[in-house]
Amino acid sequence: MIDQNIKIAVDAIVFGYEKGTLYVLAVQQRFGKLADRWVLPGGFILDDEPLITAVERELKEEAGITVNYLEQLGTFGDDVKRDERFRVISVAYFALVNPKNFVLKADTDAKDAKWFPVAQVPALGYDHNEMVKLAHQRLKSKLTYQPIGFDLLDHEFLFSDLENLYCSILERDIDRRNFRKKILSFGIVKETDKVVKIGASGRPGKLFVFDKPKYHQLLKENFQFDIRFA
Amino acid sequence: MIDQNIKIAVDAIVFGYEKGTLYVLAVQQRFGKLADRWVLPGGFILDDEPLITAVERELKEEAGITVNYLEQLGTFGDDVKRDERFRVISVAYFALVNPKNFVLKADTDAKDAKWFPVAQVPALGYDHNEMVKLAHQRLKSKLTYQPIGFDLLDHEFLFSDLENLYCSILERDIDRRNFRKKILSFGIVKETDKVVKIGASGRPGKLFVFDKPKYHQLLKENFQFDIRFA
DNA sequence: CTTAATTTGTGTAAAAACAACACAAAATTA
DNA sequence: TAATTTTGTGTTGTTTTTACACAAATTAAG
Structure with a gap:
């Protein structure tokens, strides 16, 4: 009957701010088709794991950080080619953090984790540049009607x-x-x-x-x- | 390696307005565990089908309508119990329509399709009342900063x-x-x-x-x- | 030690936006 | 022909927003 071959992932667009510059967190993939490519932190969710828990877990695992603010950004589902074996649908989360509070450390899946100034984000894997763009717009508009600046x-x-x-x-x-x-x-x-x-x-x-x-x-x-x- | 047992669905919260009353569209399920229960129109997506296409298809199939406005509302992923065989994650869409333009007709999967005044939506299946609530808030706030009222x-x-x-x-x-x-x-x-x-x-x-x-x-x-x- | 440079801290006045408000015109019904 | 209903229209006071400049506390340089 229902015969879907789709997997669900979560990805996070984590913003950090320091001395007049806004940064986004990216990690360098260790394994897979895109090994060595920079991508947003994220990964597949577990069967019994709430989405938001999955994001928090991945952020901990891949970069060693805990965020100040986290909200769902949107679901990017049409990235049919992300993996050859199955379609991947990714739920993107928007997060804010104070970079001073953490030393980035790439742990499990990630080879490296790094802050990129939003203006100089490299070409990321998958549709992650698109997510960054949307998240950036969200940050700008949200700043005007919610006091989220303090989380940075x-x-x-x-x-x-x-x-x-x-x-x-x-x-x-x-x-x-x-x-x-x-x-x-x-x-x-x-x-x-x-x-x-x-x-x-x-x-x-x-x-x-x-x-x-x-x-x-x-x-x-x-x-x-x-x-x-x- | 990745061994997920999760299926993806889309659901739509379709608002219609007529003579001072705001309505939401619901359909009565024909099959399954919740046969006869009212739920939001929606269903599982196909492997090669973009999310938004899936919503449009379901709306066509289940109620015979085409919407004026459609945007992603959010993803409800923690509804682990929706089906016994697997977890279901649903991407909810927010839609506006002019009810005058259509005669509702329940086609394929739905037994019936009906407009409920938002103030009198019955207890829907799954977490659909929650989705309606969120969509209602979105409509109210969006009305103030985007000219979407005309779509109704x-x-x-x-x-x-x-x-x-x-x-x-x-x-x-x-x-x-x-x-x-x-x-x-x-x-x-x-x-x-x-x-x-x-x-x-x-x-x-x-x-x-x-x-x-x-x-x-x-x-x-x-x-x-x-x-x-x- | 004096001067220049840097950053914080503060008030006022003009302009624009918003809020409150009432009555005449065109139609229908009794 | 009088009563009722709905559309259509301006003005005034109040509030909010904008524009704008100089003194105070410190450091750096001469």
Whole structure:
């Protein structure tokens, strides 16, 4: 009766941000038809394993990382030629991580794991460049209506870090005063009393933290995070 | 090596709108464990068939309809118990249709096909109520930032039709003057010179059409459709 | 130790968008 | 011919957004 010869995989587009540059994680395949090729971390799911668990497992195995944010991006099913023996349908997940928190280590299946600046991602195997492109768009649009930027930063950050993150990912200029005013008006970013100088010179700045519980509380009261400015 | 016992299906959440009510399409299963149960239209995909083609085929087969709008909603993969013989992962699609354009007819696999008001969808088989819920949220939010409402209406419509559609789907009051002003300011809705009276009484209204080419042209110039008002 | 350079931090005013609101016109029904 | 229903239209006050510049705290260089 039902005679499908299709296998299911998951793949992850993991973004990391550091000093004004957005990176994507790729791994170098150790085995198979595409040995030595760079691809997104991912792999086949187990029969009794939830999709999201499969992604987390693969990220752990192939790169040694745990993500801050993870959501389903979409399913890419028409990659009929991925493997000669069967069609592969892949469920892609979109993830955010703070690269500082991890040392990449290629473990089981992967020969190597590496951060590529999004602007310089090489030709990946399968349809993975397409996934990266879609994920990149998702990141850009989501940044404007969900406070996910914090998942790319340190727990404590300078306001300028946040501002630069928005500037560089959205690729536009932001008015510092208006940006700060708007973010602070939401009340989901708290000022700590720590003051630090991070760069070489210049006036030291206060550290801020994202108040996640407050955000979730506001959500219940119909709060809408929204950053769209000139 | 890869020994998966999983099958892939697609399911569709098809919305239709008529006279202030939003409907979802369900079909009654003819065979299998859930014979006679209402479920979303859908089914297993063929080995060499793109996902979206599978959805279109199933909609044709099970209900005799062709949709106006179709996009991937998400993949529901943890429904391990759907079938006893294997796990089923289902890729759900979100679709819009104008119910007037079709007479529902249950063809191949389905015993019956029927529109249910979203507020009165019965307990469906599998995890289909969850899919409907997610699709409903998607419809509501998408209505505010993409001009998809037109896919639920006739080609030519009264302004009041459009307004009522927004009112009833978003479940809030809309100021007629502000709504009209805003929509017309986009320049994507053209007035025809036809005038009709549709209801029993009242002043006849002009018919309007959605100018899709104009919309796509504006998109290239960075236009942002956006309806968020009190 | 003084000056230049760098980065943080802050307020105001003009412009644009949004919200609130009421009545006349064209038709049907009683 | 009066009552009812539905379409169609502008203005004003309020809120939000944009544009914009200079002082304060530090480091680096002379």
